[in-house]
Amino acid sequence: MFLNSVILVLQEMIEAALLISVLLVFTHLFQRSWDKSFVLRTSWVALSIAVGVLGAALYSYYTPQISEMFDYVGQEILNASLHLLSLLLVCLLAFIVPSAQLAKNTMGRARFAAFCMTGIVMFSIVREGSEIIQYVGGIAGQEENFTPVVLGGFIGAGIGVSTGVLLFYGLINLSANWSFRISLALLCLIAGNMGSQAVLLLTQADWLPFTPIAWDSSSALPENSIVGHLMYALVGYEATPSILQVSIYLLGIVLIVISPLFRKAWPQQQSLVGKA
DSSP: OHHHHHHHHHHHHHHHHHHHHHHHHHHHHHHHHHGGGSOOOTHHHHHHHHHHHHHHHHHHHTHHHHHTHHHHTHHHHHHHHHHHHHHHHHHHHHHHSOSSTTOTTHHHHHHHHHHHHHHHHHHHHHHHHHHHHHHHHHHHTSHHHHHHHHHHHHHHHHHHHHHHHHHHHHHHTSOHHHHHHHHHHHHHHHHHHHHHHHHHHHHHTTSSOOOOBSOOOTTTSOTTSHHHHHHHHHHOOOSSOBHHHHHHHHHHHHHHHTSHHHHHHSOSSSOSSOOO
């Protein structure tokens, strides 16, 4: 129970920590790029975490009622909706970034960017947090499992938060160009993962048709292994993804690649984010 608790909580925490770290790096780089014309205060982080934790608690409490909705696939539909809303906000964030250093209405864009970031993190915490609450609450109710589950949960959460902190400081200590590019690559994977997970959930709910399996890597890297869990948290690894999942994953990446944010990270001439 102890190891299972560590792995489950770590998997959920890494997903949220990765999101927060990458978005915080963008917050730092956006302001550095446009100075005082594109001010993004980090207060969006505290707001998104607070609202997300509250939403996760409510989601966990009402899970039985939610599960009975839509012919008993309510939980799959709601989780898929949260993934799709998050993907929409990620794409909006990538497209509202000014493409020139002196773009108009940068303050309005900055406020909308903060709104997108708040929503992305909030929805992520609602999804991942509700699963943690349900798992820990259900297992910890058994007296013999209370201590190992709670202790494992704290350790998993600590490792997840530490990973996010290390990632953030590692990225902002790179040159501005490489920090921007690596963060953007991670954002592409995050967008692809959101789309893929939404497809998987909607397929399980019979809202989307089943498509053939694209490949089977379960013998090389099982999903239920420790590495498999970590790869799922980091890049949305699936041992047997469907063709539709892979297609939507690639679509999520393409949407970021064609955005102004991508053109800013890889400009044709000298970078606008400057040098470290």
